[in-house]
Amino acid sequence: MDKVKEQILKRLSIVEGHLKKIRKMVENEEYCPDVIHQSQAVQAALRKIDEIVLHGHLHSCVLHDIHETKSQKEKLVEEIVDLFRKSER
Amino acid sequence: MDKVKEQILKRLSIVEGHLKKIRKMVENEEYCPDVIHQSQAVQAALRKIDEIVLHGHLHSCVLHDIHETKSQKEKLVEEIVDLFRKSER
Amino acid sequence: MDKVKEQILKRLSIVEGHLKKIRKMVENEEYCPDVIHQSQAVQAALRKIDEIVLHGHLHSCVLHDIHETKSQKEKLVEEIVDLFRKSER
Amino acid sequence: MDKVKEQILKRLSIVEGHLKKIRKMVENEEYCPDVIHQSQAVQAALRKIDEIVLHGHLHSCVLHDIHETKSQKEKLVEEIVDLFRKSER
Numbered sequence: 001m002d003k004v005k006e007q008i009l010k011r012l013s014i015v016e017g018h019l020k021k022i023r024k025m026v027e028n029e030e031y032c033p034d035v036i037h038q039s040q041a042v043q044a045a046l047r048k049i050d051e052i053v054l055h056g057h058l059h060s061c062v063l064h065d066i067h068e069t070k071s072q073k074e075k076l077v078e079e080i081v082d083l084f085r086k087s088e089r
Numbered sequence: 090m091d092k093v094k095e096q097i098l099k100r101l102s103i104v105e106g107h108l109k110k111i112r113k114m115v116e117n118e119e120y121c122p123d124v125i126h127q128s129q130a131v132q133a134a135l136r137k138i139d140e141i142v143l144h145g146h147l148h149s150c151v152l153h154d155i156h157e158t159k160s161q162k163e164k165l166v167e168e169i170v171d172l173f174r175k176s177e178r
Numbered sequence: 179m180d181k182v183k184e185q186i187l188k189r190l191s192i193v194e195g196h197l198k199k200i201r202k203m204v205e206n207e208e209y210c211p212d213v214i215h216q217s218q219a220v221q222a223a224l225r226k227i228d229e230i231v232l233h234g235h236l237h238s239c240v241l242h243d244i245h246e247t248k249s250q251k252e253k254l255v256e257e258i259v260d261l262f263r264k265s266e267r
Numbered sequence: 268m269d270k271v272k273e274q275i276l277k278r279l280s281i282v283e284g285h286l287k288k289i290r291k292m293v294e295n296e297e298y299c300p301d302v303i304h305q306s307q308a309v310q311a312a313l314r315k316i317d318e319i320v321l322h323g324h325l326h327s328c329v330l331h332d333i334h335e336t337k338s339q340k341e342k343l344v345e346e347i348v349d350l351f352r353k354s355e356r
Contacts, residue, residue: 005293012290019286023279026272032324033346036317040353043310050303051174057299058166062151063159070152077147079300080169085140086307087176094204101201108197112190115183121235122257125228129264132221139214146210168211175218229352236344240329241337248330255325258347263318265354 004056011049018042047087054083093145100138107131136176143172182234189227196220225265232261271323278316285309314354321350 019042025035061076108131114124150165197220203213239254286309292302328343 005296008293009290012286012293016283016286016290019279019283023276023283026275026279026320029272032320033350035320036350037353039313039317039320043313046306046310047174050306051170053293053299053302053306054173055166055170058169059163062162062166073151074148077144077151080147081140081144083300083303084143084173084176085136086304087173094207097204098201101197101204105194105197105201108190108194112187112194115186115190115231118183121231122261124231125261126264128224128228128231132224135217135221139217142204142210142213142217172211172214175215225352229348232351233344233348236347237341240340240344251329255322255329258325259318259322262321262351262354263314265351 004052008049008052011045011052015042015045015049018045050083050087093141097138097141100134100141104131104134104138107134139172139176182230186227186230189223189230193220193223193227196223228261228265271319275316275319278312278319282309282312282316285312317350317354 018038022035022038022042025038058080107127111124111127111131114127147169196216200213200216200220203216236258285305289302289305289309292305325347
């Protein structure tokens with residue numbers, strides 16, 4: 001788990017670096033489509049982080065059966081569908 | 090479950106109807122942005138269907154514990170993360 | 179232009195075929211993640227159609243300067259940003 | 268234009284703040300779905316920035332007719348379609 005955490009924090013550092021670059025591009029009034037491409041790359045990097053976080057979450061939830069009661073299981077299902085729904089926008 | 094199936098089939102009929110409308114719009118050379126809006130509405134309707142299908146799937150998998158072995162559970166986790174990844178594009 | 183129209187109608191036929199397949203999969207109660215994958219493929223095919231329609235639209239609008247007045251040009255800009263916004267969901 | 272630039276930089280500051288919050292959430296091992304929700308909010312904020320940047324770009328390109336030759340106009344069209352395509356993922 002600590003290894004996954006480390007990996008996520010490393011990816012977050014990269015995202016932070018790219019975001020600083022976007023700020024500089026906007027300040028320097030660089031070519032607009034280039035700014036948007038850079039922003040789209042950051043969004044893709046965040047989605048990749050989401051995937052890693054989701055994977056870790058499901059891995060512990062499903063494999064270790066931490067949802068024991070029916071209502072806990074229902075909560076897990078709603079949660080996954082909710083993340084799926086929001087990931088689509 | 091049959092009720093969910095019925096609901097999905099009904100939504101698919103609506104999508105089919107909208108798709109026919111898009112065909113007619115293209116044939117009649119209607120205003121392009123209107124065609125795209127119609128197509129985006131169809132995509133949103135399909136994503137809603139995906140949500141319903143996913144909900145039904147998880148409901149039976151997680152609540153009824155049909156994944157018993159470790160490798161079955163791992164397969165379920167990979168499957169959900171894969172759907173999540175693809176939903177983002 | 180007629181060639182583009184023909185290409186779009188051909189792609190719509192393929193989408194219609196895939197949609198029929200989804201219906202059959204739901205009726206036969208096929209494996210849920212497979213249904214969602216099929217639906218995601220249809221959505222990707224529709225987005226490709228959107229791109230082709232948008233390209234044709236912009237090509238005629240921008241290259242042939244059909245927006246002459248300032249308010250027509252402003253309308254074009256709003257329209258493109260609106261399509262961009264909706265494409266993101 | 269400076270006003271738009273200011274608005275974008277302000278929004279970028281908010282995004283940077285939210286990103287720091289995500290880092291803290293990961294470090295503190297907060298509940299995974301909450302981390303993903305926060306990340307999805309950052310992605311939505313970046314998409315809003317993209318829209319503002321695109322609007323500013325098109326406004327200057329289309330209204331001020333800075334694309335004069337046919338090949339410049341074609342480049343603009345390709346550029347918009349490319350941004351649209353990437354925005355969909």
